Amino acid sequence: MKFKYIWLFTLLIGFISCEEIDSPIPEEVVLPELTSGSADFSNYVAVGASFTAGFTDNGLFIASQENSFPNTLSKQFSKLGGGTFKQPLMVDNTGGILVGGNVVRSYRLTFNADIPGPQPLDEFLTELGAPVPPITTEAGVSIGSDFNNFGIPAAKSWHLITPGYAGLNPFYARIASAPTATVLDDAMAQNPTFFTLSEIGGNDVLGYATSGGDGSNMITPVDGPSGVGFSATFETLVTTLTSNGAKGVVTNVPNITDLPHFTTVPFAPLSPANPDFGPQIPTLNGVFGQLNQVFAFLESQGIPNATERQITFSETEASAVVIHDENLANLATNIADVLKGSPTFTALVQSFGLPEAAAPQVATLFGLVYGQARQANENDLLLLPSSSIIGTVNTTTLAFLMSQGLSQQVAGQFSAEGITLPLADKWVLLPSEQAEIKTATEAYNATIGSVATSNENIALVDLNAILNRTATTGIDFDGFNLTADLVFGGAISLDGIHLNARGYAYMANKFLEAIDENFGSNFIASGNVAKANDFPTNYSPTLQ
Amino acid sequence: MKTILRFILILFCASTYAQTTITGTVTDDSGQPIPGANIIIVGTSTGTVTDFDGGFALTTNQNPPFTIQASSVGFESATEEVTSNNQQFNLVLKEGTSLDEVVISASRTPERIFESPVTIERFGLKDIKTSASAEFYDALENLKGVDINTNSLTFKSINTRGFATFANTRFMQLVDGMDNAAPLLNFPLGNLLGMMETDVQSIELLPGAASALYGANAFNGILFMRSKNPFDHAGISAYYKGGVTSQEAAGDNFYKDYGIRAAHKFSDKFAAKINFGYLQGTDWVANDTRGKDRTSSIVKPNSTRENDIDYDGVNIYGDLATSNLRAVKESPTFLAALAERGINPAVVNLVPDVDVSRTGYAESDLTDYDAKSIKADWGLYFRPWENDFEIQYVGKIGSGATIYQGSNRYSIKDFFLQQHKIEVKNDNFFVRAYITRENAGNSYDMVFTGLNINRKWKEDEVWFGEYTQGFITQTLAGATANEAHAAARAFADRDRFEPGTPEFQSAFNTVTNDPDVLTGSQLKDQSKLFHSDANYNFSHLTDFAEIQVGGSYRKYELNSFGSIYTDKLSSIPYSEVGFYTQLQKKFLEDDLKLTASVRYDKSELFDAFFSPRLSLGYNIGEDDNHNIRASFQTGFRNPDTQSLYIGFDVGPIILLGGAINNPERDLRTASGNDLSATGQAILGTNSYTYDGTGAYNNSFTRSSATAFAASRNPADLKIANPDLVKPEQVSSVEVGYRGKVERVIIDFSAYFNQYKDFITSVDVISPFYGDVQLSQTTDVGGTPTPLAIIALANGDRQAYRANTNTTENVNSYGAALGVTTKVFGDFDLGVNYTYTQLDFDREANSDFQTNFNTPEHKVKATFGNTDLFKNFGFNLAWRWSDNYVWEATFVTAPVPAYHVLDAQINFRVPSLKSSFKAGATNLMGDEYFTAAGTGLIGSQYYVSWTINNL
DSSP: OOGGGHHHHHHHHHHHTSOOOOOSSOOOOOOOOOOOTTOOOSSEEEEESHHHHTOBTTBOOHHHHHTOHHHHHHHHHGGGTOOOOOOOOOSSSSOOEEETTEEEEOOOEEEETTTTEEEEHHHHHHHHTOOOOOOOOBTTSOOOSOOSEEEOTTOOGGGGGOTTGGGTOHHHHTTOSSTTOOHHHHHHTTOOSEEEEOSTTHHHHHHHHHTTTOSSSOOOOSSSSBTTBHHHHHHHHHHHHTTTSOEEEEEOOOOGGGSHHHHSBOSOOBOTTOTTTGGGHHHHHHHHHHHHHHHHHHHHTTOTTGGGGOOOOOSSSOBOOEEEOTTSOOOHHHHHHHHHTOHHHHHHHHHTTOOGGGHHHHHHHHHHHHTTEEEOOTTOEEOGGGGGTTTSBOHHHHHHHHHTTOOHHHHHHTTBBTTTBOBOGGGEEOHHHHHHHHHHHHHHHHHHHHHHHHOTTEEEEOHHHHHHHHHHTOEEETTEEEBSOTTTSBSBOTTSSSBOHHHHHHHHHHHHHHHHHHHOOOTTTTTOSOOGGGSBSSOOTTOO | OHHHHHHHHHHHHHTOOOOEEEEEEEEETTSOBOTTOEEEETTSSOEEEOOTTSEEEEEESOOSSEEEEEEOTTBOOEEEEEOSTTOEEEEEEOBOOGGGOEEOTTTTSOEEGGGOSSOOEEEOHHHHHHOOSSSGGGGGGGSTTEEEEEEETTEEEEEESSOOSSSOTTEEEEETTEEOBOTTTOSBOTTTTSOOGGGEEEEEEEESOOHHHHOTTTTSEEEEEEEOOTTTSOEEEEEEEEEEEEETTTEEEEEEEEEEEEEEEOSSSEEEEEEEEEEEEEOOOOOOOOEEOTTTOBEETTOOTTTOTTOOBTTEESTTOEEEHHHHHHOHHHHHHHHHTTOOGGGGGGSOSOEEEOOOEEGGGTOOOEEEEEEEEEEEEEOTTSSSOEEEEEEEEEEEEEEEESSSEEEEEEEEEEEEEEEEEOSSEEEEEEEEEEEOTTOEEHHHHHHHHHHHHSOHHHHHHHHHHHHHHHHHTTOBHHHHHHHHHHHHTTTOOOTTSHHHHHHHHHHHTOOOTTTOOBOOOOOEEEEEEEEEEGGGTOSSOEEEEEEEEEEEEEOOTTSSBSOSSSOEEEEEEEEEEEEEEEETTTTEEEEEEEEEEEETTSOOEEEEEEEEEEEESTTSOEEEEEEEEEEEEOOOHHHHHBEEEOSSSEEEOOSTTHHHHOOEEEEGGGSOHHHHHHHTOSEEEEOTHHHHHSOEEHHHHHHHHHHOOGGGOOBOOOOOOOOEEEEEEEEEEEEEETTEEEEEEEEEEEEESEEEEEEEEEESSSOTTSOOEEEETTEEEEHHHHHHHTTOEEEEEEEEEEOSOEEEEEEEEEEEEEETTTEEEEEEEEEEEEEOOTGGGTTEEOOOOOOSEEEEEEEEEEEEETTEEEEEEEEEEOOEEEOOSSOBEEEOOEEEEEEEEEEEEGGGTEEEEEEEESTTOOOBOSSTTSOOBOEEEEEEEEESOO
């Protein structure tokens, strides 16, 4: 072919150089490449308490540790040069731990669809007739101290800098470098380049709350020297952890009273439809009628608000439980005195099969039991474990009443928890106790907030706001609606306090968000986040 | 009837008296015989064609002296004077060029292709004989500017200049003057009701608007196929072709294709012919398992059944059924069932608000891929005065099995199409009328087959309820959400009908015989079309110019029994009428040719339109070897029947025609999971019936509703309320050059089209309650909230793909360049290049589909030699297409660039009047596709024997 036709092809090429056709297929949104920003993720160490450890369903076990938020975070960090994230894994999936061969923490909770609700794993398996795996993690067996996760369940702020804490906490005992070591020193020995210091302050109020504010487990004071007061302790922790130039993330303290541990059991759980309770209502109202008259009388005698203590059970709707309120003026003597003068009370005592002469003694007992009693209202929070004791017979009270000469039947009738026997302080978080918790939480958070703002190496995750949103509006996580409801909320584990795997995954994403904002990385924007679909809400009872 | 015919025949036979017989041969300048050359007596229509050895014998009642002319495509014609009876001639034809070929469609009058006022392609007998394609129709793809989309082995859609799906409604195809569009579909049916290879006289193709002469549908291009008249081409000819189709998905399958033509000239007054053709093979298996987006139909390459709970596979059917699990969570039935089992209804909070689809069936489970085409036609031709005046009756039928890809994929089984035409004509006029009727036979929609087999086995509501139940159970037992989804699907799918089992077959049979889209998938159609047109050419009467006038009338009667159109209650009739005139005059010693035409069209639905065309052709050069042409024309197109009257629920979206009163006829009912508890409370019913008017007077754009779903910001919503559909117009400017430079023939054209009121569809979302102006509100938690927002938030809405016109500018432009020449002696080489470009602001109009569907660049080449050795020839055809995006309702996906090479070798045995061909298409074996959603096109290997095809 002759070369002079080449111009035809030149013409062809002329057409090809035109603009690109824009396509009906929208350009795929290409996520940006992951960048690390200013933080160094090469050696990440997590310091904290149960959340950091991955505590779930009232236990710590291999599977829950694998879904701990620090472990989830470390998977993202590994994309930016993060090294292996070593966790002090438990030996099994029972959730329990031994000290010297003795069970100090028992089995994790599992979901029993027949209850339906949480049930300890051993009970669940026993009911099924299945073998119960033994608890095999022994606190006395040291597994070394070379770990990245120093989340110590149950640790309060000051515990982390208390030498010898290993002697008090089996979870720390396993990994303490020495009996006298502190958690903080052991963590620092890992030379962290990046750290998370999570849920510090949580156990400082939680212990008080889960004991119903009964005085056995006090709120850590805000003030006081490091190792005693929260603020100074927290500052020590942050100062130490950042001392080698490491950056890190801290969290504030949520309003723990929003957790299902405190919100699941309603203040009025006594249903007239309950066959064990409903038929008793007329009798109960008869007995409490005597007491209510006393309160009316006392109020007329100038004792303020005595009638507010009157107790009645509805035959049509659920009634509030009877509780012991330590803040009420003790009317034991007044009640006993009034009853002693009441002829109808004598008749009542006789109807119990007691001699007429026993009336004054019974009146004293009435005073003793109901001197600081009232029916609960919407401001009282009943603790989750109370659900299993409300309506049951308190054997201590039963034995005491029988020792006072009451027949077992009558003594039993007056030992029904929350009905005839006011619920003890440890089952109820009274408004005054809630206020103490709130005050402490706010003070802690003020400290945490100011430390975070004043230190450019510190990012803050606002757990307080997150739990608040979860408890009120619910949170969307990849299409799942996370709420603070027990079992069905999808975020909080069966113990009502700790998160489940999906909740921890969400928490990890919140850490990534804070890291992005403060240190200039782009985990969120680049899609390097935990996905809800990869995490369960529950752990199988068959997991061993 | 028969007796009368016989009687007439006898009459004619008896009327012949004097006879002159001449014989001879026609050869080319190298002495090779030219078979199939035309011999005519100049000034009459009497003629014959040469046989395989180039020989002819002509008997006429005309007395010498007279002149005969021999002509053949590719040769200059030659004439001889006949002076006595029994004279013998040897006519030698000089090889000419393709520029000398005569075309008739460009101006509705014969003219040299060289002088045609607009771009035209001609595909003649030689091209058919040398084509390397498996079927002659496929070979059209080698022409510049032509796209062929393959629905099926037996159904291919041709188009030019873009803007077509398989529904190439902007393209027209005429077979002997009959529009072969199916009345229901309103677009050409490829060669299903077409022509037999041995009956083809010529094919002409006009890319670009030809509305001025051919009416509304000839908008982007028109294809003319003319058959051989039995007066000129008598005798019996036949072909048999057998071979293998080879595709990875379907394997190697035999196919056969044969046809026979019998024509007889009983006398100079009467002739008849009959054709029969049969093709059977296995179709290309479509097995694209990629997912696609439900509303936009855009392919999601990474979506699979395993990784996408709301997977909607391209060729997987049944997964169209989708539900947000929120609907189950809110379903009173579901909550009651939980309560009944003592389960706390609060457990539903563990279920995410995600869309989940049912599990579908592969297309190959829903069709046997039998491809079959049975064609027959017959014609009676009567020339009462033995001149050019002719009365014809032509009947055609087509049946078989094929696959059509429209909004869904359809298995077309035992369809039956018929056409009957009466035509009266002479050289100056014609009047013709024909009807087309169709019956869809046992055809069915494969997408709905999958969907409704599933429903027959288990109602959607039950399936989604079980899925949710399974999800909850697994979640509580400790599964991750991903594991829970997989287990929930397995649970809900347990005991489903497996393909191959009697239960599946029984459900398949029931569903495919049920035309109700809610329960079945049968395609019912008994639509028909009546068309008549007439043309008179005054050229023999007027000297100053050549003037033509003509007109046409067309009436549709749509009858799909509600399965496609809104004709559930009664069929839908409508009609169109048009008139045109054309004036052609030559100036400057015939070097300048001016053609002006204008057409008036009126549809009963719309205002009348005038479409003018003006073109100039000018011959330059000393030997008049160069011709430049320029034309300006406007075209317009009435909305096709689907744009007007469709009312088809494809599942996620209803396709809705925009004719007046059509939306009112599209009645639907939402109940069960389709209507949220909130919606039931607001509407006060659990079964809400609505028509399609909301699409046009109360709707949001789909893209804005999608944005709103993500942002929950009402400010993102945009009101759509599109107008009802009206005719579309195009203004087209075209320039071209044809010429001969030494041995190279060049044909170049470039065009610019500007569309006004481009007919398109727009995706809209109409809420079941509340106005889109957001003025109707109700109190939610103390704030007045617009009802329409509540409807969207609760999924109480209907998506429509509403037919309308865009007010946006839609422009397209392009160019085509073809060169043909002889190289290395007498090898034929042809190369052409086509460029097309769409100019449309898509970003601003993301809810509009233009269906441009053609690549920016296409290059095609053919290389061959008809006589490499004596009686031995070969041909190679190569095509390259740039990548482009296929945009259609069924699926929108990228089409990668491809190369295809077809090849054939042939051998003629004159003693047997036979030619043998062995060939292969897609010889390189790289499977490709021209339209997303179809089977990949594999290779075809064939051998054929054609006998007596001159």
